Amino acid sequence: VRVGIGDDCALLRARAGEELAVTTDLSIDGRHFRLEWHSPEVVGHRTLARGLSDLAAMGARPVAAFLSLGLPPELIRNRWPQHPWIGRFYDGLLKLAAEYKTPLAGGDLAESPVAVADIVLIGAVPRGRAMLRSGARAGDRIYATGALGGAAAGLARIAELAAEAGPATVKRPLRIPARLRAALEPHFNPRPRVAQGLWLVRNRVATAGLDLSDGLSTDLNHLCEESGVAAEVNAAAVPVYRYTAAGGATLEQALHGGEDYELLFTAGPKTRVPRSIAGVQVTEIGRVVRRRAGRPLVTLITASGARPLEPRGWEHFS
Amino acid sequence: VRVGIGDDCALLRARAGEELAVTTDLSIDGRHFRLEWHSPEVVGHRTLARGLSDLAAMGARPVAAFLSLGLPPELIRNRWPQHPWIGRFYDGLLKLAAEYKTPLAGGDLAESPVAVADIVLIGAVPRGRAMLRSGARAGDRIYATGALGGAAAGLARIAELAAEAGPATVKRPLRIPARLRAALEPHFNPRPRVAQGLWLVRNRVATAGLDLSDGLSTDLNHLCEESGVAAEVNAAAVPVYRYTAAGGATLEQALHGGEDYELLFTAGPKTRVPRSIAGVQVTEIGRVVRRRAGRPLVTLITASGARPLEPRGWEHFS
Numbered sequence: 001v002r003v004g005i006g007d008d009c010a011l012l013r014a015r016a017g018e019e020l021a022v023t024t025d026l027s028i029d030g031r032h033f034r035l036e037w038h039s040p041e042v043v044g045h046r047t048l049a050r051g052l053s054d055l056a057a058m059g060a061r062p063v064a065a066f067l068s069l070g071l072p073p074e075l076i077r078n079r080w081p082q083h084p085w086i087g088r089f090y091d092g093l094l095k096l097a098a099e100y101k102t103p104l105a106g107g108d109l110a111e112s113p114v115a116v117a118d119i120v121l122i123g124a125v126p127r128g129r130a131m132l133r134s135g136a137r138a139g140d141r142i143y144a145t146g147a148l149g150g151a152a153a154g155l156a157r158i159a160e161l162a163a164e165a166g167p168a169t170v171k172r173p174l175r176i177p178a179r180l181r182a183a184l185e186p187h188f189n190p191r192p193r194v195a196q197g198l199w200l201v202r203n204r205v206a207t208a209g210l211d212l213s214d215g216l217s218t219d220l221n222h223l224c225e226e227s228g229v230a231a232e233v234n235a236a237a238v239p240v241y242r243y244t245a246a247g248g249a250t251l252e253q254a255l256h257g258g259e260d261y262e263l264l265f266t267a268g269p270k271t272r273v274p275r276s277i278a279g280v281q282v283t284e285i286g287r288v289v290r291r292r293a294g295r296p297l298v299t300l301i302t303a304s305g306a307r308p309l310e311p312r313g314w315e316h317f318s
Numbered sequence: 319v320r321v322g323i324g325d326d327c328a329l330l331r332a333r334a335g336e337e338l339a340v341t342t343d344l345s346i347d348g349r350h351f352r353l354e355w356h357s358p359e360v361v362g363h364r365t366l367a368r369g370l371s372d373l374a375a376m377g378a379r380p381v382a383a384f385l386s387l388g389l390p391p392e393l394i395r396n397r398w399p400q401h402p403w404i405g406r407f408y409d410g411l412l413k414l415a416a417e418y419k420t421p422l423a424g425g426d427l428a429e430s431p432v433a434v435a436d437i438v439l440i441g442a443v444p445r446g447r448a449m450l451r452s453g454a455r456a457g458d459r460i461y462a463t464g465a466l467g468g469a470a471a472g473l474a475r476i477a478e479l480a481a482e483a484g485p486a487t488v489k490r491p492l493r494i495p496a497r498l499r500a501a502l503e504p505h506f507n508p509r510p511r512v513a514q515g516l517w518l519v520r521n522r523v524a525t526a527g528l529d530l531s532d533g534l535s536t537d538l539n540h541l542c543e544e545s546g547v548a549a550e551v552n553a554a555a556v557p558v559y560r561y562t563a564a565g566g567a568t569l570e571q572a573l574h575g576g577e578d579y580e581l582l583f584t585a586g587p588k589t590r591v592p593r594s595i596a597g598v599q600v601t602e603i604g605r606v607v608r609r610r611a612g613r614p615l616v617t618l619i620t621a622s623g624a625r626p627l628e629p630r631g632w633e634h635f636s
Contacts, residue, residue, distance in 0.1 A: 002337065006544065007451050008375035008528055009339035009441065014332050019320065021327035024438055026386040026426045057326035068344035068386075068436045108344045108436075118386045118426075118436035120342055123327065133325050210326055226324065 001064050001105045010105040012064055014124055020063070021123040021130060023054035029115035036168035037158055040085050042188045043117070044092030050213065051121035052100055052192035053261040057211035059131040059201030060123030062102035062194065067093070067119055070112030075170075085170075100194055129201050131265065133226035136208035140266040140288040142231060143273055145193050145280050148216060149249025150186025150241030152257020157183055182243040190261040195278035200265060205273060209265030215258040215313020217298065222311075223264065224288075224297040233286035233309060235302040255300070256312045319382050319423045328423040330382055332442055338381070339441040339448060341372035347433040354486035355476055358403050360506045361435070362410030368531065369439035370418055370510035371579040375529035377449040377519030378441030380420035380512065385411070385437055388430030393488075403488075418512055447519050449583065451544035453526035458584040458606040460549060461591055463511050463598050466534060467567025468504025468559030470575020475501055500561040508579040513596035518583060523591060527583030533576040533631020535616065540629075541582065542606075542615040551604035551627060553620040573618070574630045 003011040014020055027050065029035050033043045048065060055062055075085045097104055102121070161174060168174040176184065193211070200206040208227055212219050216238070224231050235251065241260075242248030249257065266288055267273050276282055291297070296308030320329040332338055345368065347353050351361045366383060373380055393403040415422055420439070479492060486492040494502065511529070518524040526545055530537050534556070542549050553569065559578075560566030567575065584606055585591050594600055609615070614626030 003448070003450065008372045009341040009378065009439075009448075011376075011443070011448055012338045012340060013445070014338065016334070020330045020332065020338065020440075022330060022382070022384060022424065022438070022440065023327040024384045024386045024424065024426050024436070026388055026428050026430075026434075026436065028388050028428055028430045028434075030431065031429055054326045058329075060327065064340070066340060066342045066438070068342045070344055070346050070434060106340065106342065108342050110344050110346055111349060112344075112346045112434065113348065113432050114430060116344075116346075116388060116430065116434050116436075118342070118344065118434075120340070120384070120438050121327075122338075122340065125329070127331070130321070130327075130329055132321065 001103050005106050010064065012122060017127055018124040019127050021055055021058045021060040021125055023051055024118060024120045025050040025054065027117045035115060035170040037162060037174045039173065040088035041092030044089040045096050045189065047117045047119050048093045048096050049190045049192050049261060051119040052102065052194055053211040053213060055121050055123035056192045056194040056197035056263060057131065057209060058123065058125055059197040060125040061198055062100055063122045063124050064105035065097060065102050065119060065121050066105060067107035067117065069107065069109050070116040072113060072115060073111050075115065076111065100192070125201060131197060131201055131206050131209040133208055133210050133223050136223060136227035136229050136266040136288045138229055138288055138290040139269050140207050141269060141284050142233070142264070142266050142286040142288060143282050144212070144239060144262055144264050144285050145196050145277065145282055146260070146262040147239045147241035148212065148260050148262060149254030149257045151190060151259040152253040153241065153249035154184040154187030183247055186241060186260065190259065192261050193263045193280065196263055196280055199277045205267050205271055206265040207267060209263055212260045212262045212264050213258055215256045216254065216264065217256050217309050218311035218313035219264055220298050228291060229288050230291045230295060230297050231286055231288050232299045232301055235300050237283060237285045239281065239283045255309065258313045319421050323424050328382065330440060335445055336442040337445050339373055339376045339378040339443055341369055342436060342438045343368040343372065345435045353433060353488040355480060355492050357491065358406035359410030362407040363414050363507060365435045365437050366411045366414050367508045367510050367579060369437040370420065370512055371529040371531060373439050373441035374510045374512040374515035374581060375449065375527060376441065376443055377515040378443040379516060380418055381440045381442050382423035383415060383420050383437060383439050384423060385425035385435065387425065387427050388434040390431060390433060391429050393433065394429065443519060449515060449519055449524050449527040451526055451528050451541050454541060454545035454547050454584040454606045455525060456547055456606055456608040457587050458525050459587060459602050460551070460582070460584050460604040460606060461600050462530070462557060462580055462582050462603050463514050463595065463600055464578070464580040465557045465559035466530065466578050466580060467572030467575045469508060469577040470571040471559065471567035472502040472505030476505070501565055504559060504578065508577065510579050511581045511598065514581055514598055517595045523585050523589055524583040525585060527581055530578045530580045530582050531576055533574045534572065534582065535574050535627050536629035536631035537582055538616050546609060548607050548609045548613060548615050549604055550607055550617045550619055553618050555601060555603045557599065557601045573627065576631045
């Protein structure tokens with residue numbers, strides 16, 4: 001980043017032999033977060049995590065982030081460090097940005113009747129090497145990083161808590177008991193798999209890949225559509241999130257819950273895929289098969305037989 | 319643009335020797351436009367024009383645009399071509415995008431209680447040659463493209479019309495009489511000065527520059543702050559927008575009205591600046607002077623004397 005905040009545009013320089021990956025993600029109060037449930041730090045963290053995860057999904061290294069923020073006047077006035085909300089929002093966002101070495105290079109701030117945050121991420125990837133959704137071939141194996149369903153399980157727990165606690169407001173937000181921290185970690189503190197995406201691209205391991213933002217069922221259907229293939233998932237192999245022996249996500253949450261921000265990727269049958277990449281476990285969960293008329297795009301194989309795995313995760317409109 | 323809409327990120331390639339300019343602009347219903355006053359095509363056009371104008375302000379050529387759109391459900395349902403609003407919004411945006419050879423390469427769409435549109439523009443400029451705000455030196459002359467105040471005059475005319483017509487809604491928007499088209503042209507149909515910005519950079523004419531989005535008084539103050547200089551503006555020289563002998567903007571609107579999206583730039587006293595660039599007139603309106611303690615950053619020289627030109631245009635929060 002050569003010129004940042006303060007001029008009409010930020011100026012970026014790419015390295016020779018790289019292309020740039022660009023992604024935008026819009027987060028809206030009441031839809032992607034709730035001011036009365038999520039602390040400002042969590043909203044900031046999750047806003048940036050969505051964008052970083054899109055870079056991870058291409059195997060790109062982060063170059064810069066841009067933030068457009070629309071906030072109700074009461075959240076803007078008396079700005080940082082005097083006012084808690086906007087300063088704490090930036091604290092959460094900039095802490096994650098520092099961990100992922102991603103400078104915030106510009107943006108826009110305006111009054112808005114509803115809180116909205118649009119995050120733009122620019123990344124760089126060696127030319128022609130980005131991990132696309134379209135490269136999976138029949139015979140490839142399907143892998144997921146980390147564990148799935150934790151974000152959905154956490155959100156469900158928050159909704160229960162909110163129902164018990166009664167109405168919350170921005171000024172008197174829902175109180176989260178300390179004993180729930182571990183259970184809510186995947187929802188409050190997702191870790192985009194940037195290092196894992198970079199590793200997959202550098203080592204030419206993945207034939208295709210994306211991030212699990214909408215849920216395994218929906219995202220794997222996307223990958224099959226873009227690659228012109230079908231897939232079989234082995235239910236027993238799906239890594240379901242657990243934080244204690246007794247606590248964790250259900251298989252349904254692991255199959256359909258969104259916002260885990262893990263990577264889903266495919267690799268050729270002869271490719272050696274390690275059990276963990278950059279400290280995160282990698283699990284083989286199924287295989288890519290030829291697409292056949294009348295057969296579902298994605299089939300779930302369970303002990304009691306096979307059934308279609310319909311996309312039932314979070315669907316954006318676009 | 320190598321990979322556009324449909325994958326996790328869009329992929330862009332810069333040419334050797336170029337750097338990339340990135341800008342984001344958030345437009346919000348009730349603040350930057352009004353659904354009951356502005357047609358969907360106008361909202362689409364103005365959303366993109368804001369971003370293109372930031373590229374023009376750096377002298378960058380447009381490479382790609384990204385749009386994050388948050389809309390109330392009633393504007394999303396029954397999408398194009400069935401439903402008028404969203405299709406007509408894209409019509410307005412894509413028409414301008416085609417004229418400026420700017421592909422729409424990605425974005426995001428979500429439900430939102432209030433209509434919001436965040437536009438991201440990526441441009442390219444030869445390395446080290448971008449027109450910055452910080453290069454003006456004492457002795458430079460100050461120039462503006464086109465005519466000023468037309469957008470503010472148009473907006474004032476619409477507000478009058480709305481006051482006469484009574485309450486309007488999205489479904490029954492304000493009707494704009496055909497006789498007002500010329501008067502409202504600068505507000506409804508701003509033309510970002512991309513070709514002029516490119517010309518200034520290619521010919522190494524400008525020492526500094528920005529776009530007149532917030533109003534001459536505010537933007538010239540910004541330029542002086544960033545360059546560490548002061549400025550004098552000759553009121554008689556300011557090109558005030560007129561569409562007939564009798565109709566047009568006032569000097570006040572030309573000095574303080576925002577959203578004209580003309581360029582304001584400085585050039586050395588010996589530099590020959592043409593009277594028009596790519597078909598748009600260029601007017602010398604003042605000069606850059608040394609900053610002195612106790613003196614205003616910007617002084618307006620009129621027949622009756624000199625007075626400070628305080629920034630009274632549109633101020634963003636940031």
